[in-house]
Amino acid sequence: MRGSFACGVAPLLLTLILAPAATTTFFSLPSPWGYRCDVGRCIKEDNTGVEDLVTLNTCKLTCGPFGVLWPQPKSATVGKEVVQFLPSNITHKTSCAPAVCELLEQAVVIFKDNLQRYHPDYAAGLTPWKGPWGPATVGHTLNLDVTVNTDATRLSLETDESYSLSVSTTGQTTTAIIITATYFGARHALETLSQLVEYQEYQDSLMIVSTAEVSDSPVFKYRGLILDTSRNFIGVEAIERTLDTMAANKLNSFHWHITDSHSFPLYLESLPKMSYYGAYSSRHVYYPADIRHLVEYGRVRGVRVLPEFDAPAHVGNGWQWTEKEEGLGKLAVCVNREPWQSYCVEPPCGQLNLANPNMYKLLGQIYDEMVQLFSPLDLFHYGGDEVNLNCWNTTAEIVAWMTENNNGLDADAYYVQWGTFQERARQLLTTANGEKEVTGILWTSHLTEAGHVDRFLNNSQYIIQIWTTGDDPVIGELLKKNYRVIFSTYDSWYLDCGMGAWVGEGNNWCSPYKGWQKVYDFSPYEIAINQTGADQRDLIMGGEAALWTEQVDDTAVDSKLWPRGAALAERLWTNPSANWKPAETRFIHNRQRLVKRGVMAERIQPEWCHQNEGLCYL
The missing domain is CATH 3.20.20.80 (Glycosidases)
Structure with a gap:
């Protein structure tokens, strides 16, 4: 059953669900396993409800100095806590030259589409995000605040692709602040932000690390x-x-x-x-x-x-x-x-x-x-x-x-x-x-x-x-x-x-x-x-x-x-x-x-x- 199962509670019942078309069956169940982070590794253990274990995706996001960021950033601090939100609760504002803002609008659409694809029903062609969700998940908003300081819209060997990304959470709002010299750095920052997000299987929602600081630039042009x-x-x-x-x-x-x-x-x-x-x-x-x-x-x-x-x-x-x-x-x-x-x-x-x-x-x-x-x-x-x-x-x-x-x-x-x-x-x-x-x-x-x-x-x-x-x-x-x-x-x-x-x-x-x-x-x-x-x-x-x-x-x-x-x-x-x-x-x-x-x-x-x-x- 989907819903409010907490990872620290031992599973008692496996429920067989019939898909709407009545031609496919699948199990939707809480896992008997949980994970803890130990010296940068996600360790799988019996989920007895005694230890404070988390889901595999949660552990992957928050374990180790870089979580699951790829490629490895120049420097990063990734928080150990996550908050749940829905993909419909993403807002954004941009500060940039008109031509750059036009590109950024497209980049934000791509960012949102990438997050939609994290849902396991997406690839199967089924309707994702069915819930039910608690008030905290429904009310949580991810705000993007993007500033690009130059008007460059074409890539060259001299293009500055660096960026800074700061993620912080206060109450029901997580804010991601991106500051870059060029559009291309901003685009990279949005990609990094998408890698600080994963699917939360027990809440049928997305989750994002509550805090993060990334300062990044490429070695090779x-x-x-x-x-x-x-x-x-x-x-x-x-x-x-x-x-x-x-x-x-x-x-x-x-x-x-x-x-x-x-x-x-x-x-x-x-x-x-x-x-x-x-x-x-x-x-x-x-x-x-x-x-x-x-x-x-x-x-x-x-x-x-x-x-x-x-x-x-x-x-x-x-x-x-x-x-x-x-x-x-x-x-x-x-x-x-x-x-x-x-x-x-x-x-x-x-x-x-x-x-x-x-x-x-x-x-x-x-x-x-x-x-x-x-x-x-x-x-x-x-x-x-x-x-x-x-x-x-x-x-x-x-x-x-x-x-x-x-x-x-x-x-x-x-x-x-x-x-x-x-x-x-x-x-x-x-x-x-x-x-x-x-x-x-x-x-x-x-x-x-x-x-x-x-x-x-x-x-x-x-x-x-x-x-x-x-x-x-x-x-x-x-x-x-x-x-x-x-x-x-x-x-x-x-x-x-x-x-x-x-x-x-x-x-x-x-x-x-x-x-x-x-x-x-x-x-x-x-x-x-x-x-x-x-x-x-x-x-x-x-x-x-x-x-x-x-x-x-x-x-x-x-x-x-x-x-x-x-x-x-x-x-x-x-x-x-x-x-x-x-x-x-x-x-x-x-x-x-x-x-x-x-x-x-x-x-x-x-x-x-x-x-x-x-x-x-x-």
Whole structure:
């Protein structure tokens, strides 16, 4: 029976309830167990009514220095008492510039929706919050008081994401005071506040800690995930869910690897044949309205949607139409060429044709539209990895062009032309962006190898994204030459690893699977110290976990990204000094919370471990 059962009273009766449809039965009963907090752990004990035990959710909220906050804040004091309230009893007031207040209104709606999802009936599609409730619960109000001191509404690498949150309770009112420099800090504060709330199963209400003080800011400026939507198409709803979950974990950069040699799902109004020839089907296309929607959807949630147009390699399907267009010529070479092992790292192959000047005209058109779709850009990813020199050097048109221009045909000659291509691409993007320079991001590649990078790339114009291993000596060289970097090392932060091979047999190339513990423990600062003697915090922008989708589509994207993406989030937000072990119980609870919010996050442990903290160990 729902109602006023107190956790300290021993259960005497189990009542079988029939659901309204009379097709499902369930037990609604007081638990024979209760919990007490002991040295930061929730200890499960017989609920005899003698000791003052609390529910599991109550203990989770109030036990330990951070309760169940994720990622761990810079500093926090969480009270040991809770008060009950109903989601209908939330009020708010804001002090901010008009454009910021408009965003905050949306953020408060998201905050309230997240609290609704804590009710176990929500996911089942049943009507939640049926009570009955006592006068104290019905009369209790949660008041939000939010102050934002600047008018910034767009994220950049210089955005102040810090916030302070103070929770206090007087009588029938709990007040949450949020003070921040920017909207993005306020949004983070609302997320933290939502994690100070849980469902109270015996009162069929919400509960919030009666007092809390949080002062918080991220260690790294750039905290992201890469999602590839070319190898397999990922639907808009799945991307929305990804952005929601990134926001729940205070990640701020969604790196969208939107096209590749496999498919071209991006619809361009000036170049509709790119997706006509390159999309898997008419249902596997992102239209301009989809792009603009997702960019704004992310902004409201504190996440930049960062586009990548990978070139000069990783192009192919979608470019075939240019061969049939009079006067254009072949703009991409080696497209679907066999045997693929000779011309690219995975099928299908394809690279831009350096010998055809029309290629730059088309590239400029692509940039023009991408700038409009993702505007305003503070960062742009050029891709720029895994060029196969054999593709270019076995294409008659390119070989003839290289020879006629006395460029040579050795590897260094092609690197020079690749570097020239990259400079032309930068100029085209700048023009597309109204002559305003955009900081570019490039993958580590042959251009960034030892002794190469400063020949081809200006360290003020580019950030280098490291996808090789954590012990790659090029990391130290890049940092010593004052290049800014983003870490995405495949031996720690590639989330698609550990599956069966998708070509041939055995395991996929980057196996084994990267468990959340490995994701959590990888520290960019430690790598920098090992290679340069200093943490290089001014040059390390942050990091990304990558999900390449050879073996992922809508059905698996949640479980591949989460909850391991949350482990990355705490590493990049807090850079904890300890390893994963002290974070385990908070991590497991965070996974439970994500599931309540509709995320199909992978199971990490049996439920028994969640209910018996510290007993699942080696």
